Every structure is written in C-alpha cells, then in structure tokens.
Amino acid sequence: MAVLEGRPQISSRRRAWDRLASLAIGAAGGAVIVLILLILAYLLYVALPLASPARLGSASIETLPFNSDLAVMSDDVLLRLPDSAATRPGKLLSSEARAVYLGEDLLQIFDLLLPGAGAGSVGEVEGEGEEGGEVEYAQTRLTSQVAAPAAVPTSLSVDSNEQRLLLAYMDTSGLLHAVLLKYDVGGSAPSLVRWSMPVGSLAGGESLVDAASGQVLLVQGRSYLRWHPERMGFEQPYTGQLPGLDVRKKLMAWGPGHETLLLVDTDNRLYRFDVARAAMPLLGEPQQIAMDVAWLGSESGRRVSYLLGTDGQLLIQVPGSKELLLQEQVTELAGPGRRGISSDGGIVYRLTADSLVRVAVQNPFAETGWRSLWLPQWFGGYDGPGQYWHPDGAAIGALSKLSLSPLLYGTFKAALYGMLLAVPLALGAAVYTGYFLPPRIRNRIKPAIEMLEAFPTVVLGFVAGLWLAPLLLDYLLPILLLPVLLLGLPILLSVIHLLLQLVSPRFQRRPPRIALVSSVYLVAVFLLLTNGEGLERWLFDDSLRDWLWSTWGIAYEQRNALLVGMAMGIAITPVMFSIVEDSIFAVPRSLSDGSLALGATRWQSLARVVLPAASPAILSALLIGLARGLGETMIVLLATGNTPLMEPGAFSGLRSLSASIVVELPEAGTDSVQFRLLFLAALVLFGLTFVLNTVAELFRQRLRYAYANR
Numbered sequence: 001m002a003v004l005e006g007r008p009q010i011s012s013r014r015r016a017w018d019r020l021a022s023l024a025i026g027a028a029g030g031a032v033i034v035l036i037l038l039i040l041a042y043l044l045y046v047a048l049p050l051a052s053p054a055r056l057g058s059a060s061i062e063t064l065p066f067n068s069d070l071a072v073m074s075d076d077v078l079l080r081l082p083d084s085a086a087t088r089p090g091k092l093l094s095s096e097a098r099a100v101y102l103g104e105d106l107l108q109i110f111d112l113l114l115p116g117a118g119a120g121s122v123g124e125v126e127g128e129g130e131e132g133g134e135v136e137y138a139q140t141r142l143t144s145q146v147a148a149p150a151a152v153p154t155s156l157s158v159d160s161n162e163q164r165l166l167l168a169y170m171d172t173s174g175l176l177h178a179v180l181l182k183y184d185v186g187g188s189a190p191s192l193v194r195w196s197m198p199v200g201s202l203a204g205g206e207s208l209v210d211a212a213s214g215q216v217l218l219v220q221g222r223s224y225l226r227w228h229p230e231r232m233g234f235e236q237p238y239t240g241q242l243p244g245l246d247v248r249k250k251l252m253a254w255g256p257g258h259e260t261l262l263l264v265d266t267d268n269r270l271y272r273f274d275v276a277r278a279a280m281p282l283l284g285e286p287q288q289i290a291m292d293v294a295w296l297g298s299e300s301g302r303r304v305s306y307l308l309g310t311d312g313q314l315l316i317q318v319p320g321s322k323e324l325l326l327q328e329q330v331t332e333l334a335g336p337g338r339r340g341i342s343s344d345g346g347i348v349y350r351l352t353a354d355s356l357v358r359v360a361v362q363n364p365f366a367e368t369g370w371r372s373l374w375l376p377q378w379f380g381g382y383d384g385p386g387q388y389w390h391p392d393g394a395a396i397g398a399l400s401k402l403s404l405s406p407l408l409y410g411t412f413k414a415a416l417y418g419m420l421l422a423v424p425l426a427l428g429a430a431v432y433t434g435y436f437l438p439p440r441i442r443n444r445i446k447p448a449i450e451m452l453e454a455f456p457t458v459v460l461g462f463v464a465g466l467w468l469a470p471l472l473l474d475y476l477l478p479i480l481l482l483p484v485l486l487l488g489l490p491i492l493l494s495v496i497h498l499l500l501q502l503v504s505p506r507f508q509r510r511p512p513r514i515a516l517v518s519s520v521y522l523v524a525v526f527l528l529l530t531n532g533e534g535l536e537r538w539l540f541d542d543s544l545r546d547w548l549w550s551t552w553g554i555a556y557e558q559r560n561a562l563l564v565g566m567a568m569g570i571a572i573t574p575v576m577f578s579i580v581e582d583s584i585f586a587v588p589r590s591l592s593d594g595s596l597a598l599g600a601t602r603w604q605s606l607a608r609v610v611l612p613a614a615s616p617a618i619l620s621a622l623l624i625g626l627a628r629g630l631g632e633t634m635i636v637l638l639a640t641g642n643t644p645l646m647e648p649g650a651f652s653g654l655r656s657l658s659a660s661i662v663v664e665l666p667e668a669g670t671d672s673v674q675f676r677l678l679f680l681a682a683l684v685l686f687g688l689t690f691v692l693n694t695v696a697e698l699f700r701q702r703l704r705y706a707y708a709n710r
Contacts, residue, residue, distance in 0.1 A: 043686060046679040050368040054316055054326040057360030061332065068351050072099045072112070073340055078356055079112045081140050093167075095160040095211075099140060100167050102156045107148040109165065109181060110140040144181060144192055155204075159211040159258075165190075166211040168218075174203035178216050178229040195229035197237065206249070210258045217261070217275070221248045226278065244282035245271060251296040255319060256303040257399040259380035262319065264293045270307070272319055276381035283378035284385065287322055289315070299345040303399055304366045306341060306348065308333055314348065316363065320377035323369045332357045365673060373404050373677075389644040389655070391664065391674040402673065406644035407681060410654035411688075414564045414636050415629030417650065421569025422625055426576035427618070433577075434584035435592075435606055446581060453574035461638030464567035469558050469639070472566075476556075477544045478525075478532035485524050554651060559641045562650040567635045576625040579700075583617030584610060620699035627692035631685065633658040657681045 064071065070081040072094035081092070081099065090103030099110045148169070155170035165181040176199045181190040199205070205220030218225040222245050227237040242249075242263070251264040260283060261273040268291065272283040291309035298305045304325070307315040312334030316326040330348075333339065337352040345366070350357040371377075376385035379401065388401040429449065433442055472479060528535070540547035548554040587610050595605040611618070633656075641653035642663065661678050668675040 040683075040686065043679055043683040046676055047683050050365045050673075050676050050680060052365060054361065054363035054366065056314075056326070056328055056330065057362055059330070059332045059357065059359045062356045062358075064354055064356060068338075068353055068356070071351065073342070073349055073351065073356075074099075074112045078351075079140060081110060082142070091156045093156055093158040095158045095165070096162075098158075098160045098165050100156070100158045100165075102148065102167075102169055105147065105149055107146040107167075107169075107179065108142060109144040109146075111143050112140050144190060146179060146192065146194070148177070155207060157207045157209045157216075159209045161211050164211045164214075166209045166214060166216075168207045168209050168216045170199075170203065170205075170207070174198055174200065176207070176216070176218060176225075176227070178209075178227070180214070180230070193230075195232060197227065197229075197232075199225060202239075206252055208252065208254055208261070210254070212258070215275075219249055219252055219263075224280065226280075238278050240279060242271075242273060242280065242282075244286065251293060253296045253298060255380070256298045256305065257300065259399065260319070262296055262298060262305060264289070264296055264307075268293050270319075272378065274380045283320075283380070284322075291315070295339045297339070297341050299341060300343065301399070302345060302366050304345060304363070308339065308348075310334065314359075316361070316366075318367055318369070318372055318377075320379060321369070321371035321375060323371040325363060325366060325369070326361075330359055332359060365676070367400075367402050368673065368677065372402065375405075377403070387646060389660070391668075391677070400674075402677060404657075404677065404681060404684070406646050407655055407657045407660050408684065409646045410636075410644065411630055411656040411658070411685070413561055413648070413654050414568060414632070414640075414656055415626055417561045417565025418568030418572050418629045418632075419622075419625060421565055422572040422576055422629075423622065425569065426573045426621070426625070427580060429573075430577050430580035430584060431606065431611075434581040435610060436602070442585075446578075450574055450578050452570070453578070455571075457571050457632060458634040458638070460567050460571055461635040464563055464635065464639040465559065468566065469563055472563055473545075473556075473558055475529065475532055477536050477539075478528045480544075481528060482525065485521060485528070548651070554649060556651045557641055557643075557653050559639055559653060560651045561640070561654055564636055564639045564654070565650070567639050568629055568632055571632065571635060572625045572628050575628055576621040579621035579624065580614070580618050583614040583621075587613045616699040616702045620696040623692045623696035623699070627689045627696070630692070631658060631689050632656075633662055637662060657685045661685075 064078075066080060069092065072079055072081070072092060074094055074097060079094075079099070081101065090101055090106075092099065092101045094100070094112070097112045099112055101108045101110070149171070156167065157169075158165070158167045160166070163183050165183070166178065168176060168178045170176055175196045177194065177196045180193045182193075183190045199218060202218050202220040202223060202225055205218045205223075205225075207219075208217045209215065210217075214228050214230045216227040216229065218227070219242070222241050223239065224242055225237055225239045228235060245263070245265060246269075247265045247267050249263055250266045250268075253262050254260075255262045255272060255275075259276065261275050261280065263271045263273065265271065265286075268289045269286040270289055270293075271286045273280040274283050289307060291307075291311070291313050293307050294310045295308040296306070298319075303318055303320055305317055305319045307317075308330075309315075312329055312331045314326065314328055314330045314333060315324070317324050333348065333350050335350070335352070337350040337357075339348070339350050341348055345363060346361055348359045348361055374387075376387050378385050379388070387403040387405040389403055389406045390401040392400065433445055433449075437445065536543050545556040548556060591609050591613065592605050595609045596602070600608070636654070636656045637659045640655070640659075642655045642659055643653035644655040644660075645652055661682055664674065665678050668678060
C-alpha cells in the first residue's frame with residue numbers, strides 16, 4: 001500500500017508570525033545599511049568643502065577724495081593720515097594698526113584709529129564699496145616723531161605687533177638705521193630706542209624687518225646682512241651670500257608668518273630661503289614663474305603666497321608644496337600703485353594716487369590640497385622636506401602644519417606592531433586548539449580565549465601605560481630577548497638531540513619532550529629576568545637605552561610603538577584566534593584522515609591539507625585583525641605619547657587618526673579647517689576599515705561556500 005506524503009499544513013497564525021519576523025529582520029538589516037550610508041554621507045558633507053578651489057569674487061574701484069599718498073590700508077579699512085604728516089615728499093608704510101611716514105629729516109609714527117574703535121576715532125564715509133558696501137577711512141593719532149637727518153625715503157621697512165614696532169631705513173651716507181618702539185599694556189607713551197651701523201657695499205639694498213624677533217634683513221644683489229640691533233655688543237651682524245641664487249634679486253618679501261624669505265630674481269624664478277638659520281639655506285629648488293612678476297606678497301596667518309604679473313595675471317599658491325591654488329587674469333590689479341593683502345587674505349588691493357581697487361578672493365581652505373595633505377613640504381627650521389601635523393602651530397614656527405600623512409603612518413604603524421605579536425599567538429593557538437587538542441579540552445580552552453575579546457580596550461591601554469611602560473623601561477633587554485629564547489631554545493634542543501643521536505642509537509626514536517622544552521625555557525626566562533641588569537652592564541657598559549642613543553642615535557621614549565604593539569596584540573589575538581580556529585576545525589576530518597591513511601604525519605597533513613583548505617579564512621582573520629588595529633583608539637591614546645612622528649623605530653612614539661579625532665575634535669572650532677580635516681581623517685579611517693572588512697568577509701564566504709557544496 002503506497003503512502004502519499006502531502007504538503008505540511010501551516011496555520012495562518014504561524015504564517016503571519018513568519019512574515020512579521022521576516023519583515024523585522026529585513027528592516028533591521030536595511031536600517032543598518034542606511035545608517036552606514038548616512039554616516040558616510042555626513043562625513044563627506046563636512047570634508048568635501050576642503051577640496052573647493054580658490055576663486056575670485058567681485059572687484060570694485062573707488063575714487064578717493066584725497067591724495068592716497070597719505071592713506072594706508074589696515075584691517076580691510078582705508079585710513080587717512082593728517083595732511084600735516086608729510087612736510088616733505090617721503091614714503092608711507094603700515095603694519096597692523098600702526099603707520100610710519102618717513103620724509104626728509106622727519107620720521108612720524110601714527111596709531112591707526114579704526115572706525116568704531118572708540119570715542120577718539122574720527123571717521124568719515126566716502127564712495128560705494130564692494131557689493132554695495134562703503135569704503136571707510138579715519139584720521140590717525142600721531143604718537144611719536146623722530147628726527148631723521150639725511151633720510152632716504154626710498155628705503156623703508158616696517159613691522160609691528162601688539163607690543164612692538166620695528167622699522168629700518170637707509171640714509172645718504174650709507175648708514176642703516178633701526179628704530180624700535182615698545183608699547184606698554186597700560187596705554188602710556190611708547191619707549192623709543194634707535195641704532196645705526198654702516199653697511200658698506202650693501203648700501204642701497206632693500207630691507208625687511210621682523211618685530212617679533214627684532215631682526216633686520218638687508219639684501220643687495222646676492223649678498224645679505226642679518227642684524228639684531230637689540231643684541232648689539234654681544235652679537236655681531238651676520239653677512240653672507242644667498243645660496244643657489246644665480247642672478248640678482250628683483251623682488252623680495254617675507255614668506256608666510258616670517259618663517260621664510262621669498263625672492264624673485266630677474267629671470268622670474270621664485271626662491272625660498274630659511275630665515276630660521278643664520279646661513280639662510282635654500283628650501284627646495286627654485287620655481288620658474290611663467291610671467292613677468294611685478295609684485296610679491298604673502299599672508300601672515302596661512303602659508304599662502306601671491307604673485308602678480310605686469311599684465312595683471314594673479315597667481316596664488318602654497319609655497320612649501322608649490323601647489324597652485326589659482327591663476328587668473330585680473331586686469332584691475334595691473335598698472336602702477338601700492339599693492340597688498342588684507343589680514344585674512346580675503347582682499348587683494350591696489351592703491352593708486354586717486355583710487356582704491358579691491359578684488360575679493362574666496363580661498364577658505366588654502367592648505368588642504370592633495371600635495372599639502374599627503375606629500376612632503378619644505379618648512380623653515382627643518383633640514384629637509386617633511387610631513388608634519390601641528391594644527392595649532394605649536395611646533396617650529398608660528399603657523400599650522402596640516403599634513404595627514406603622520407596620522408595615517410602612525411595608524412598603520414600601531415596596527416602592524418600589534419600584528420607582530422597577535423599573528424604568531426593567534427595562529428599558533430588556533431592551530432593547536434583546532435587540530436591537535438582533543439574535543440573535550442578544546443571545548444574548555446576555546447571559550448576562555450574568546451572571553452578576552454570582551455575585555456575593555458581602555459583597561460588594556462590603562463594597564464599598558466601605567467604598569468607595563470615602567471616595566472618595559474626597567475627590563476628592556478630581557479623582554480627583547482624573550483622572543484629569541486622562544487624560537488632559539490627549541491632549535492638548540494633539537495641540535496643537541498641530533499648530536500646525541502650520533503653518539504648513541506637509543507636517542508634516535510626519542511625526540512625532545514614538550515615538558516623538557518617548557519621547563520628549560522622557564523628556567524632561562526627566570527635567570528634572564530633576575531640577572532637582566534647585570535647582563536646589560538656586561539654587554540653595553542651601562543644600559544641598553546644609553547647604548548642605543550650613543551651608538552645609533554635612537555632615542556627611547558617610555559610610551560612607544562613597542563608598548564602599543566604589546567597591548568594591541570593582546571586585544572587583536574582573540575578575534576583572529578576565533579576565526580582561524582573555527583576554520584581549521586571546520587575542515588572535514590575526512591580530508592585529514594585520508595592523508596594520514598596514505599602515510600602522512602600529522603604535521604604533513606596539517607601543512608599540506610588542512611592549512612591550504614582553511615587559507616581563505618586565515619587570510620580573512622589577518623585582514624580583520626589589521627582592520628581592528630587600524631580602528632583601535634584607547635590603547636593608542638593611553639599607551640603612546642601621541643607624537644605625530646613618521647619614524648619606523650619601535651622605540652619612538654606615534655599618533656593615529658582615531659587618537660587625533662578623540663583628542664582634538666572637542667577643541668576644534670566648528671567649520672574651521674582643523675574641524676573639517678578631522679572629519680576627513682574619520683572618512684579615511686572609515687574607508688580603510690570598510691574595505692578591509694569587506695575583503696575579509698568575501699574570503700570567509702568563499703570558504704563557507706566551498707564546504708557547503710561538498
């Protein structure tokens with residue numbers, strides 16, 4: 001009698017619950033994907049403006065109701081000096097909120113009273129400004145007047161900050177004069193000091209002054225003189241030749257932040273010299289400018305330089321990386337007149353005898369191009385091109401350095417040092433647990449190792465920074481020798497066993513026992529730890545740290561990459577162990593048994609059958625471990641000095657992308673360059689971990705599908 005099987009009857013209630021569960025699971029999975037896409041979209045929304053190019057805004061031409069020889073630009077405002085300022089023809093310059101007028105036999109110094117600065121300011125409004133605005137100017141207040149006999153108005157340079165004003169000029173007898181005014185916080189009359197010195201063959205040269213350092217720089221042809229008048233009596237002026245300058249100087253200006261000297265020669269080549277060193281070495285190769293340069297200038301707060309051709313072509317670039325930001329024809333800036341840049345770089349102006357020409361420049365993210373962020377640059381005060389992350393300008397010089405390369409380098413360095421410890425531990429433990437251990441013992445050891453994955457990484461970083469760092473400092477040599485002992489002792493015992501086989505045949509079938517190897521290793525470790533200090537004195541005459549510094553120039557930092565690698569290796573090991581152990585255990589036992597039946601040993605079966613079959617999962621575990629190391633934050637934050645260095649050594653510090661985000665983002669101003677760069681760092685970190693985890697999952701799927709079809 002035939003038995004017919006019918007389709008199982010599923011109740012409508014069960015079917016409804018199944019449909020509801022399917023919808024909930026699908027919605028949850030879709031929500032995860034949507035959230036990831038939203039995170040990516042927000043990161044792009046904040047970081048993408050960094051790639052916006054510089055562009056020119058509208059230009060305005062204002063007719064002035066007075067002679068502009070008695071007017072200066074300060075803080076984007078045109079300020080007029082009193083008509084009585086110039087008793088004879090002279091030269092007028094300004095810096096920040098002060099102006100200097102040098103006429104024959106007379107030097108006058110004014111404080112600029114900006115409109116709205118207080119009751120003492122006298123302001124008027126004249127003309128239509130940019131985009132319907134107004135050109136403002138105000139009278140100024142004469143604060144100092146100094147006799148300047150035989151002054152030459154064609155030679156004058158001025159620089160000032162809140163407390164100091166320094167100027168230099170040349171007289172007809174070949175003397176270089178310097179005048180320093182020091183302003184008190186209380187607002188009393190400034191104190192004035194004057195110096196003078198003969199310059200010989202450099203007479204007639206062009207001078208620059210730096211109020212912050214009190215330096216006067218005089219350049220004539222290829223020769224230069226550096227003079228610190230406040231140090232007269234114990235420091236002589238330094239003279240020399242500008243290195244690498246082939247032809248004579250044509251234009252000269254301070255580089256951004258007064259860190260470098262920019263110079264254009266008569267062949268229109270742009271040079272950069274390092275003023276942080278007395279010999280003023282050349283920074284990089286000179287850049288050929290494809291136009292006849294008529295004006296050269298730089299911003300004071302950012303590393304951006306401006307070059308203007310005689311035909312009105314404006315070129316804006318980052319001088320360190322030579323990254324071109326803008327090159328455009330601006331006919332309004334061509335022709336005679338005094339040219340300059342506003343304090344924030346938003347206005348380039350030309351002041352003629354009867355008019356003011358202003359051109360707006362929109363360039364909020366000048367130093368965030370590809371070359372500036374990822375390629376080496378030449379900075380003043382450094383021996384060569386480099387990549388540095390100092391967004392607050394706290395390093396050498398006053399301006400920020402915004403290269404993300406040190407952060408990316410530190411991220412990979414921390415992850416790779418962690419992998420050096422995690423890979424042998426995870427692979428060795430996984431192979432032994434998944435292939436050699438009996439199932440009863442495996443079921444106890446595997447959960448214990450996987451429990452380490454739930455251990456908070458902040459605790460690991462805390463322990464590494466406060467306990468392991470001093471321990472590593474005191475026992476550096478023994479800890480470095482432990483891996484050598486771990487690998488060397490089994491090899492040494494094997495060699496001894498081979499020699500014993502030659503002496504007596506009874507040793508041929510008695511290989512070294514694991515207990516013997518372990519006991520010898522433990523005894524060696526004990527002797528090494530208890531006698532490590534004496535061993536250091538015997539081998540290095542003092543300590544390993546001092547020997548590394550005196551012999552190789554390697555500085556040992558207490559929080560370094562080796563410490564991070566040890567802590568991160570412990571954090572990465574459980575993840576890699578779990579994946580590799582599952583893959584090895586999932587290899588069908590029939591494959592291994594077949595190779596054993598054909599005469600292979602267990603090691604041969606492992607090496608030629610099991611490991612090749614589990615290789616996709618092993619590679620997946622390596623990629624997931626690397627991704628986990630790249631994204632680790634608390635261990636890197638607590639176990640390193642957070643120094644953004646690009647040094648490969650194990651004893652130097654580092655800073656990762658994630659650590660910079662955690663430390664700097666709360667202090668970064670919203671919509672600032674640093675704020676957006678940190679979001680760009682987060683976007684880079686997101687992309688790295690996403691790609692690595694995706695590739696790792698593809699390898700795991702390959703192994704899963706391979707054995708599902710067997």
